[in-house]
Every structure is written in C-alpha cells, then in structure tokens.
Amino acid sequence: MSRDLARAITALESGGAVPAAARPSLVIGITGPPGAGKSTVIDAMLGVLEGRVAVLAVDPSSPFTGGALLGDRVRMNNAGPDVFIRSLASRGHGGGLAPRMRDVLSLLSAHGYETVLVETVGVGQEEMDVTSLADVTAVVLTPAGGDSVQAEKAGLLEAADVLILNKADLAGADRVEQELHEATGLPVARMVAKDGIGAREALELIRTVxxxxxxxxxxxxxxxxxxxxxxxxxxxxxxxxxxxxxxxAHRETVAHEGVHVAMLDAGGSRVELLEAMSAESAVGKFIAKRGPGIHHVALRVPDFAATIATLKSSGARLLSEPRIGAGGHRYVFIHPASAGGVLLELIAHEHP
Ligand SMILES: Nc1nc2c(ncn2[C@@H]2O[C@H](COP(=O)(O)OP(=O)(O)OP(=O)(O)O)[C@@H](O)[C@H]2O)c(=O)[nH]1
Ligand SMILES: [Mg+2]
Known part of the structure; x- marks a missing residue:
C-alpha cells in the first residue's frame, strides 16, 4: 500500500490525476522555530496515535524529494513500518509547494490515512501557504528565550490554532506558558516530547479545536x-x-453537593429542583444570598474529556475536577466568571 502511494505521489509530480477521497484525513500542521522539537513532538504523537498515520516533512533546503527522509525516520523511533513518512522539498520544484501538498493530502485521504502530521519550519511564504492546508496548526515553542519572539516575528502565532510548549522540563516553563496564553488567548498544551510526555493531551486539544x-x-x-x-x-x-x-422522573439526595434533588421531565430537556440539605451547602448559600431561583444551566457535551482539556488549557475556572453526579453521569461546574455570569454545569453525553 505504502509503495503504491509512493508511486502515486511520484506520478502526481509528473502531472497525474488525484482520486477522490471517501473521508478526509485530519491534517495537523506542526510548525515552529528550528530546533523547537517539532520532529520529536511528531514522534511522541506517533507513539499514541491509532489508525493509519502519515508524516510529511517540508524540507526547506533539500532540492531532492526524500532528501531528509532518512534523517527524520531515524529520529522518529515510534514510526512503525505502517507509518508513511515523506519529505517534500520546498525548493527546486516548479508550481509551488502548496498545490503539490494539496494533491499529496488528497492522495493520503484516498488511501485511508486518518491522520496526517505535516512538519514545517515556520519561515517563508511557501511554508505559510502549506500551513493554511492544515485543519489545525500547532506551533511548537519552548521556554528558551527568544523562541516566542521569533515565532511572533515570523507571523507564526497568527497561523496558530493551538500552541505546544515543548521542553517543559526546562526552567521557566510555567512563566512562558502563562505569557503565551495571555498574549495569544490560545490554548497551550505542555509537552516533554523527548520523553513522550503530553502527546495524548496535545492531540486531544488538537482534535477539539x-x-x-x-x-x-x-x-x-x-x-x-x-x-x-x-x-x-x-x-x-x-x-x-x-x-x-x-x-x-426521579428523586435523589446528592450528599457531596448537599442537596435533595427532584428531576422533572420537560420534553427533551429537564428541570432540576434543588433543596439545600443545610445552610452551608452551595445551594443553601445561594438562596441566602440571592433567594430561590435559577441556579445553573446544565449542558450535555459530546466529548467530555476533550472539552475539559480545552477548558483547562484555556484558563476557564472549573469549580472542581469532574465528579460523578445524579444518574451516574460525569459532570463539572464552570464558574460564572468564565461563562458569562451563568453557573454552567457540563455533563458527559454518555449512557452509564
Ligand atoms: N530538554 C528537552 N529537549 C528536547 C525535547 N524535545 C526535543 N528535544 C531536543 O531538541 C532538539 C531538537 O529536536 P527536533 O525534534 O529535531 O526539533 P525540530 O524542531 O524538529 O528541529 P528542525 O526540524 O531542525 O527545525 C533535539 O536535540 C531533541 O532531543 C524536550 O521535551 N526536552
Ligand atoms: Mg525536525
């Protein structure tokens, strides 16, 4: 299969046609300053990704397609024989990099690759064009001084959907994470890619975005x-x-929240009446402060774990870690300060 694909890509480069894809792959652009650990991040992701995965490396220097292939494969310890790896040279080919890349991505989709990781060094217009072909662009930065300044200058941060703070084992990671988040408003995933740490969480964030x-x-x-x-x-x-x-529909006492609950059916939705077990419980305090009335709105979310991960990395205030509540559902409360003045409850959309 992989050899067919390699041939098909070569055929493309001499003007061949591209078959239509049944289901598009998730294309993840991994970009960032030289040496930030992009290849290592990709390697760590290969360690946890399931399904068919391809890696495309855009090599800005090599005039030969496949020029950096060997070097990259050596560095990618987690790339099993099923992982398709290919380098695309950004120089020495007519027609522009982006159109060629678009065709290669179509081919990979057509060949059933579910995830395509594209590594580019974030410099130059050709590279930025390629970034626009990704569904999600993750910019890899490190706590090392100058990285984020360089990324900003190169216009990289504008292209970013998520940030990966790699080398979080180095000093200053907390401060840089905070600064990056404040400067961009983007979610930040921390990784120690060389040890495979944080790859799963970073991918979860990327999928959510x-x-x-x-x-x-x-x-x-x-x-x-x-x-x-x-x-x-x-x-x-x-x-x-x-x-x-x-x-x-049912009545229940949720001791750890200090409430007696009556759940009433209301078409597809429900009304939950809450009576405080004591004046010290959250609902008791609410009534003392504001009187009875609407206390919270509960939203069912399709991908609970991913949503929690995004919320955390975006700095939203959660009242606690997820808990198990009425009916055995996982839930979490988001502070009104993060949700437009409404106490928001998120409930996992699953049937226990
Ligand atoms: N301390 C530390 N070093 C890391 C980590 N991840 C990668 N490195 C090191 O950073 C160096 C660069 O890693 P690469 O993955 O080659 O970086 P890159 O961004 O792909 O580099 P180019 O493709 O050359 O731009 C290597 O020496 C890695 O071992 C990490 O989490 N912590
Ligand atoms: Mg690299």
Whole structure:
C-alpha cells in the first residue's frame, strides 16, 4: 500500500490525476522555530496515535524529494513500518509547494490515512501557504528565550490554532506558558516530547479545536436541564407537579453537593429542583444570598474529556475536577466568571 502511494505521489509530480477521497484525513500542521522539537513532538504523537498515520516533512533546503527522509525516520523511533513518512522539498520544484501538498493530502485521504502530521519550519511564504492546508496548526515553542519572539516575528502565532510548549522540563516553563496564553488567548498544551510526555493531551486539544466550526459534530450538544434552587421541594412540587402537571422522573439526595434533588421531565430537556440539605451547602448559600431561583444551566457535551482539556488549557475556572453526579453521569461546574455570569454545569453525553 505504502509503495503504491509512493508511486502515486511520484506520478502526481509528473502531472497525474488525484482520486477522490471517501473521508478526509485530519491534517495537523506542526510548525515552529528550528530546533523547537517539532520532529520529536511528531514522534511522541506517533507513539499514541491509532489508525493509519502519515508524516510529511517540508524540507526547506533539500532540492531532492526524500532528501531528509532518512534523517527524520531515524529520529522518529515510534514510526512503525505502517507509518508513511515523506519529505517534500520546498525548493527546486516548479508550481509551488502548496498545490503539490494539496494533491499529496488528497492522495493520503484516498488511501485511508486518518491522520496526517505535516512538519514545517515556520519561515517563508511557501511554508505559510502549506500551513493554511492544515485543519489545525500547532506551533511548537519552548521556554528558551527568544523562541516566542521569533515565532511572533515570523507571523507564526497568527497561523496558530493551538500552541505546544515543548521542553517543559526546562526552567521557566510555567512563566512562558502563562505569557503565551495571555498574549495569544490560545490554548497551550505542555509537552516533554523527548520523553513522550503530553502527546495524548496535545492531540486531544488538537482534535477539539478541529471540531469547532464543523457542522454535525456539534449535534451532541443539548441543554440537559435547568437547575432551580427552591426552599422546599415538597412545596415547589405542589406547583411544578401538582399545578403544571410535570412528571417527576426521579428523586435523589446528592450528599457531596448537599442537596435533595427532584428531576422533572420537560420534553427533551429537564428541570432540576434543588433543596439545600443545610445552610452551608452551595445551594443553601445561594438562596441566602440571592433567594430561590435559577441556579445553573446544565449542558450535555459530546466529548467530555476533550472539552475539559480545552477548558483547562484555556484558563476557564472549573469549580472542581469532574465528579460523578445524579444518574451516574460525569459532570463539572464552570464558574460564572468564565461563562458569562451563568453557573454552567457540563455533563458527559454518555449512557452509564
Ligand atoms: N530538554 C528537552 N529537549 C528536547 C525535547 N524535545 C526535543 N528535544 C531536543 O531538541 C532538539 C531538537 O529536536 P527536533 O525534534 O529535531 O526539533 P525540530 O524542531 O524538529 O528541529 P528542525 O526540524 O531542525 O527545525 C533535539 O536535540 C531533541 O532531543 C524536550 O521535551 N526536552
Ligand atoms: Mg525536525
């Protein structure tokens, strides 16, 4: 298969046609200053990626396609024989790098490659054009002084969808992570690529970012329920159940949150009445401060783990680590300060 593909790519370069893809691959651009650890990051990702994976390295210096292939494969210890690796020279070929790359990506899709990692050194227009072909561009930076300045000058940060702070084993990682996040507003994933650390989390972040704005995948989102703080469940049920005629789906005491809960069906969504077990519980304090009323909005999210990872790296304030709540669902609360003044509960969209 791999040899067919190599032949097909060679044929392309002499003007061959590209077959149509059944399902497009996820194309991840890995770029950044020289020596930031792009190849090592890719190698670490190869260690955790499943399915068919291809690596394209854009070699800015070599006039020979495949010129850097050997060197790169030697450095990629996790590249098994099934990983397709190819270097594309950015010089010495007519027609521009981006059009050739687009064709190669189509071929890889057509050959069933689910993930394509594209390494480029982020300098020059040709390279930036290639970056625009990726679904997600991750810029690799390090705590070493000057890296981020250089990346900014090269316009790299503008092309970035996520940042990877590699070499997080070096001094200053915390400070640089904070600075990068504040300067760009982008999520930052930390890695110690040479030890394979952080690759899984970085990929999770990349997948989450690539899902944004893609219709269809968002279909998993739904308002799960509206949480209403009440003084007395018994009294409020007289209205919600007795007068309105809503049906109580279940009642439960969630001790670690200090509440008695009545869940009422409301079409596809639900209403959750919350009665405080004590004045010290969160709902007790809420009522003391603001009186009874809407306490939180709960959203069901399609990819809970990935969403949590993105939230954390984007600096959103979570009230706790994910917990198991009513009905056995995993959930987490996001502080109103991070969610437009609403206490937001996220619930894993899964059936226990
Ligand atoms: N301390 C430390 N060193 C690392 C880490 N990851 C990579 N390196 C080292 O950084 C150097 C450069 O790594 P590469 O992966 O070749 O970097 P690159 O960005 O692909 O480099 P070019 O392709 O030449 O631009 C190597 O000596 C790696 O061993 C890390 O997490 N921590
Ligand atoms: Mg490299």
């Amino acid at each position: 690539s899902r944004r704005g893609r219709p269809g995948v968002l279909a998993g989102f739904a308002i799960d329920h509206l949480g209403i703080a009440v003084v007395s469940l018994a009294e409020s049920l007289l209205f919600y159940e007795g007068v309105l005629g809503m049906r109580v």
